[in-house]
Structure formats: C-alpha cells, structure tokens
Amino acid sequence: MATVSYPKQALKLKDGQIRVPLGNTCKRWFGIDSFYIPMPANLKFIDIKELRILPRNKCFYFEFVYKKDIDSDLLNQDNVLGIDPGLTNWLTCVSNVGISFILDGKQVKSMNRWYNKKVSTIKKDKLQGFWNKKLAAITEKRNRQMRDGINKAAKIVVNHCLENNIGTIIFGWNKGNKNEIELGKKNNSEFVPIPTARLKDRISQLCEQYGIKFIETEESYTSKTSFLDGDYLPSYGEKPNLWKPSGKRTKRGLYRTASNFYINADANAAANIIRKVSRTLGLNLSRLCRDVLTRPTRINLWVTANKDKKCSDVVSTRHATSLLESPRL
Incomplete structure (x- = not known):
C-alpha cells in the first residue's frame, strides 16, 4: 500500500461528508465507486487543496492540504x-x-x-x-x-x-x-x-x-x-x-x-x-x-492541562455557588 493523493477537483461535499471517488475499474470489479469521510470541523471545504490517504501500521490517515494565512503580528525581535x-x-x-x-x-x-x-x-x-x-x-x-x-x-x-x-x-x-x-x-x-x-x-x-x-x-x-x-x-x-x-x-x-x-x-x-x-x-x-x-x-x-482544567472547574463552581447564594437572585 502507498500514499494516495486526490486533488480538490476530484472531491465533492455531500451532507457534511467528503465523497472520495474510486474510479471505474474499482466499480466494475467490486461494485463500489466511492466512499465517504467526515468533513473536519476546523476546516472549510473551499479551502482544501488536496487530500492524501496515508497507510500506517494497519491504519489509514487522512491528510488535508489547505492554505493557511500567516499572522503578521509585529513581535519584538530583540526579545x-x-x-x-x-x-x-x-x-x-x-x-x-x-x-x-x-x-x-x-x-x-x-x-x-x-x-x-x-x-x-x-x-x-x-x-x-x-x-x-x-x-x-x-x-x-x-x-x-x-x-x-x-x-x-x-x-x-x-x-x-x-x-x-x-x-x-x-x-x-x-x-x-x-x-x-x-x-x-x-x-x-x-x-x-x-x-x-x-x-x-x-x-x-x-x-x-x-x-x-x-x-x-x-x-x-x-x-x-x-x-x-x-x-x-x-x-x-x-x-x-x-x-x-x-x-x-x-x-x-x-x-x-x-x-x-x-x-x-x-x-x-x-x-x-x-x-x-x-x-x-x-x-x-x-x-x-x-x-x-x-x-x-x-x-x-x-x-498541566488536567490541572488547568481542574482549577477552572473549581473557579466556575465557586462562581456558580456565589451566584446561587446571592440574595438578589
């Protein structure tokens, strides 16, 4: 098995899923012409340039290539x-x-x-x-x-x-x-x-x-x-x-x-x-x-992430308790 690449022109978005074609030969042999994968929530379909399928350790990874705008925040390069x-x-x-x-x-x-x-x-x-x-x-x-x-x-x-x-x-x-x-x-x-x-x-x-x-x-x-x-x-x-x-x-x-x-x-x-x-x-x-x-x-x-989450949970719980105990409510 090898890495397979699909350009944007070969992909279609249907009901929140991306249709990946398999070609006429696969349809003739197995009766399947395509399969669907879920659309990532943090991407827009219009921004996708290419889809890659990578086989690793008996698993398949979907890799999306898309254009990313570079933030131009002016940081102090002397620091x-x-x-x-x-x-x-x-x-x-x-x-x-x-x-x-x-x-x-x-x-x-x-x-x-x-x-x-x-x-x-x-x-x-x-x-x-x-x-x-x-x-x-x-x-x-x-x-x-x-x-x-x-x-x-x-x-x-x-x-x-x-x-x-x-x-x-x-x-x-x-x-x-x-x-x-x-x-x-x-x-x-x-x-x-x-x-x-x-x-x-x-x-x-x-x-x-x-x-x-x-x-x-x-x-x-x-x-x-x-x-x-x-x-x-x-x-x-x-x-x-x-x-x-x-x-x-x-x-x-x-x-x-x-x-x-x-x-x-x-x-x-x-x-x-x-x-x-x-x-x-x-x-x-x-x-x-x-x-x-x-x-x-x-x-x-x-x-660190777990500690931060616990701390935020404690803060939110205390805040909610104080609101419930407020006489104005």
Missing part, C-alpha cells in the same frame, strides 16, 4: 528565547525578558522505555524482520503519543513567545548528534528514539505561521562554559589548546560558576546558545541574570 534540547529536560528555555522554563521529558522517556520493552518481549526468539498485529498496535500507540507530545511542547513554546512579545527563537542543534552518540546502552536506547528533531521542525513551522524568527545554531561547549562569568565560547572544531572553562558541571543537574554560585546546568547551556548569536544579532542580555538561570519553572506536558 529572544534560547532553547537547549535534552533528555530528562526535553527543552530548557531561557529568554532575555527574565523568564525561564523547562519542558519535562520524563514521561516521553517512560513511553519510549515501555515501547522498547514490549517490542523486545514480543520479538524474543523470533526471526529478524518479524512483525505482527500486536507490534503494529503498540507502534501506532507510541507514535500517537509522540505526536501529541510534540504538538503540545511546540504550542507551549510558541504561546510563551506570543504572550511575552518574543520575536526570535534560537534553537541549539548539532546535526547528526544521534549518529555517533555514546551515552551507554541504557541512555542510548532512551535518547535516540526521542523525536527532538521532529519537535524542532514543528516549532519552526509554528514560528513561520506566527511571524517569529527561528534561528538554528550549533551548541558546542555551551554546557561546559559559564555564562555568568563570560567565558570564551568556542565553536565546534575551534577550541584553543589551553582553553578551560571557569565553572564546572556538578551533580543533580547543577552548574557551579567561578564565584561559587549554583545555577541550573541546562539553563546555563540555553543562555550560552543565545550568546552564540548575540553579537551577530546585537542582543541585549542584561536581564538574563542569575535568578533566571537558578529557578526555571518545570512544565509537565500531560499533567
């Missing part, structure tokens, strides 16, 4: 957000407007660990290339979980920029950083399947949609160099022979500066990612201080 990708801390985000946060990656790690364990159990003592319905089902479940996590994480980052008038995102990325990685057997099995590259691409797509400038830069030596001490930050392959950072990374995800201050190690790396391009862009980093690098807010992708 910048630096992003350091990782594993336990999936994305560490630091800005020069005095705000920092971390997108927790523990649940993503747990989902991949569960998937690897299940696949290993099912494929035990089987021939190479073995595949069955159970493997297809758990693979599809894992892929949907990753896709949901990517969309949530990218939306949180972009919404943060829109709310704080941040017009530039700097993403630290080394191309091929997973190809020759040596973190040990256990860490490799957790780090390599994490779809950070897809998350980077999704953030880039949303930046284009909302008028945010997206810059990708190499992140060599950003974890070793002390941002607060202003250490020299070499590029990849250009480290001087006698170069040595003034600070040191310690246990429990902390970084000790030359002044014996302890800051978050990943936040220090994200700040250095901004510093990689600060001179080129003429950025002001005066508000990127020790307080921003010490206590970044941790965000859990799947729990």
Whole structure:
C-alpha cells in the first residue's frame, strides 16, 4: 500500500461528508465507486487543496492540504528565547525578558522505555524482520503519543513567545548528534528514539505561521562554559589548546560558576546558545541574570492541562455557588 493523493477537483461535499471517488475499474470489479469521510470541523471545504490517504501500521490517515494565512503580528525581535534540547529536560528555555522554563521529558522517556520493552518481549526468539498485529498496535500507540507530545511542547513554546512579545527563537542543534552518540546502552536506547528533531521542525513551522524568527545554531561547549562569568565560547572544531572553562558541571543537574554560585546546568547551556548569536544579532542580555538561570519553572506536558482544567472547574463552581447564594437572585 502507498500514499494516495486526490486533488480538490476530484472531491465533492455531500451532507457534511467528503465523497472520495474510486474510479471505474474499482466499480466494475467490486461494485463500489466511492466512499465517504467526515468533513473536519476546523476546516472549510473551499479551502482544501488536496487530500492524501496515508497507510500506517494497519491504519489509514487522512491528510488535508489547505492554505493557511500567516499572522503578521509585529513581535519584538530583540526579545529572544534560547532553547537547549535534552533528555530528562526535553527543552530548557531561557529568554532575555527574565523568564525561564523547562519542558519535562520524563514521561516521553517512560513511553519510549515501555515501547522498547514490549517490542523486545514480543520479538524474543523470533526471526529478524518479524512483525505482527500486536507490534503494529503498540507502534501506532507510541507514535500517537509522540505526536501529541510534540504538538503540545511546540504550542507551549510558541504561546510563551506570543504572550511575552518574543520575536526570535534560537534553537541549539548539532546535526547528526544521534549518529555517533555514546551515552551507554541504557541512555542510548532512551535518547535516540526521542523525536527532538521532529519537535524542532514543528516549532519552526509554528514560528513561520506566527511571524517569529527561528534561528538554528550549533551548541558546542555551551554546557561546559559559564555564562555568568563570560567565558570564551568556542565553536565546534575551534577550541584553543589551553582553553578551560571557569565553572564546572556538578551533580543533580547543577552548574557551579567561578564565584561559587549554583545555577541550573541546562539553563546555563540555553543562555550560552543565545550568546552564540548575540553579537551577530546585537542582543541585549542584561536581564538574563542569575535568578533566571537558578529557578526555571518545570512544565509537565500531560499533567498541566488536567490541572488547568481542574482549577477552572473549581473557579466556575465557586462562581456558580456565589451566584446561587446571592440574595438578589
């Protein structure tokens, strides 16, 4: 089975459903000339340019191609957000407007660990290339979980920029950083399947949609160099022979500066990612201080929405109760 594409001219809208034709040959062989799929509620039929049918793990996905108007909100491009990708801390985000946060990656790690364990159990003592319905089902479940996590994480980052008038995102990325990685057997099995590259691409797509400038830069030596001490930050392959950072990374995800201050190690790396391009862009980093690098807010992708919903339910319940108890009613 392969991907099938239908242009807009071949599609028709009938009673809230899209008619997809199958052709005369299919009608002659099977007596079926078309089938129907529901029209998405968030789209207009007139805006659809193409329909694609994608087979994945014994499932079919309908992919709609449509024209999207780009928002032209004028954001301040001098306000910048630096992003350091990782594993336990999936994305560490630091800005020069005095705000920092971390997108927790523990649940993503747990989902991949569960998937690897299940696949290993099912494929035990089987021939190479073995595949069955159970493997297809758990693979599809894992892929949907990753896709949901990517969309949530990218939306949180972009919404943060829109709310704080941040017009530039700097993403630290080394191309091929997973190809020759040596973190040990256990860490490799957790780090390599994490779809950070897809998350980077999704953030880039949303930046284009909302008028945010997206810059990708190499992140060599950003974890070793002390941002607060202003250490020299070499590029990849250009480290001087006698170069040595003034600070040191310690246990429990902390970084000790030359002044014996302890800051978050990943936040220090994200700040250095901004510093990689600060001179080129003429950025002001005066508000990127020790307080921003010490206590970044941790965000859990799947729990945050539930907490917000519970909080809103409590607020609405209290508001309704106060109205019922009002003597004017």
